[in-house]
Amino acid sequence: MERHYIDQRIQEKLEGLKINPPVESWVHISDALDNMPRRRFLPLFFRVAASLAVLVVAVFSFWFLMPEGTIQDASIATDVPATELVPMVAAEGQAQGATRAGLLQRAVTSPRPDGLLFAESSELPAFAASHSTTRPLDAFAAMLTSSDGPAAHFGLTSDLFEADTERSITGIGDRVSDYFARTRVRAPSNIRFGAHFAPGYNYRLLADNNDFGFQNIPFEALEDRIMTYAVGFSTSFRISPAWSVQTGIGYNNMGQYVRDIMVYSHPAHMPLYQQDLNSSKTYHPQTIITSQGSIRLHDPYHYFADVQSFRVLTNKQSFDETEIRTLKKSAEGITQVFRYMEVPLIFRYHILRRNVGLQIKGGVAGNYLMQNEVFAGRNTMQKSIGETYGVRQLNLSAIGGLSLDIPLTGKLIFHMEPTAQIFLSPVSEQGMMTGRAFPYSYSVRTGLSYGL
Amino acid sequence: MDSLQKILKGCLQHRKADQYRLYALFSKKMFGLCQRYAASYDEAQDILQEGFIKVFEQLPSYKGEGRLEAWIRRIFINTAIEKYRQRIYHLSLDDVVDYEGHVNQNHGPGTLNTRDILAYVQALPVQYRLVFNLYALEGYSHKEIGEALQISESTSRSNLARARMLLKDKLGKELKVVYRAI
Structure with a gap:
């Protein structure tokens, strides 16, 4: 059936018609949705905390549920050369008069990593002494040198009590030495110095009851994370075989990208409002509201317009309406950046030491605000156009994560550390206006450390 | 598509940010549709607003069958129809006959734009407008x-014919020229 020409003509014009709805429409919808009964979900913060808790439980489960003897401790290596270790401890053990059966019993039933752990304790000398001329010590060496790891050899338990004097201490010592040379296991240094570079994502957590702060502005949808970096130097001290504490100094960038703010400028790059020449600082007649605080602009060459909400407050008397219409778009969105000097205090727990090491780390950091800048667009290498008002000068942050340690030489270790960091106080003091925003970052810290 | 699924998931979890994202995704198109069905900007x-609230309320029943936009569009059309039903008891005579009173601009051939055509459609008496929108668009x-x-088929046909006649008075000369040339 042929369509009526009126229908056809009007459909051509109106089909797919798009018209910007008034800004207040969303506010009304949002209010109505707030009043609807709904199922509440855990805030993001608790979900993150729950995920971390699961991770910690998983790591500790891994630790406790692993079969005995599958974890070595690098503390087996001491400053004493391996070739001298066995004869030396043998002599000491004999002097202490330890009984062979008792020591073996403790070695094989220990819930800690197997007898290797004894190397650092006072029990190793006695252990080694009582088996220096027996087959169990041979097993001990075999256990060390095996490519399958100690677990495969722990089944020798029943043989340990059988005397065997055919093996010599020297031969065992050589094999232990070979093991050390091959695996590059070295004594953990008591003091380490390091440097790191950490590219990562930065954003903020809104801690209001809903996702919104000021007048139902949907900040979650209008702001986005940014990629920044942190750098730093650190020193760590070993306070026990498993624990170490780290401090240092760092430079950390936090911030966010604010989307759907159009930035306009004059085609001839002329200032857009009259500057007070008598004043050292002239403020822009516009203010931009973000979840991390209001932005006070100081660049006279830009005009800002919010295309999705009403975050830009304008003193219209300061602008010439006809001139505003001649402006050209120069950027899209703005980026807030907060640069902090950071002094961390981090505790590290060694959960694995094999050819590579694995640590779990957690701690706090003091963050001192050094620079507070706002940029047009995403490029933060250009000139700043303003600053966020009311940002706290000093803040505290919590840090947590894992560290994968790859020994490069005897003293040099390469670290790769998935790290999460969250500020413990809102970035801005003006929470009444915009809600409470806690900056956070997740990054992969990569760096080197050198042990003394 | 992944991001739309993510938005829908967020909406089902009543995450306001995702609700806003869904709103931002479809609001312009749906407001265009609302303008066609409404007599004024305020009514649109x-x-x-009512349409989007229903979308969020009924979202759990959307099973992913068919395009989301078509599903949302249907909700908005039903909302416009409900609005009409609520209003039908309060219709004045002006709603039925005062077409010239709403639109009295004169255009020469080729000068009609989308805004003009929308104005003519909006100015149609409420029932004609609904029938025309539902049938033609x-x-x-x-x-x-x-x-x-809740009208008879013959009434619908008659309303459509009247709507076309009213629109033809405004658009007819230009449209005839255009379509005869094709």
């Missing part, structure tokens, strides 16, 4: 329109 705004049959508006 009412339909838009949404592809409903007269039977479906009759059921939706």
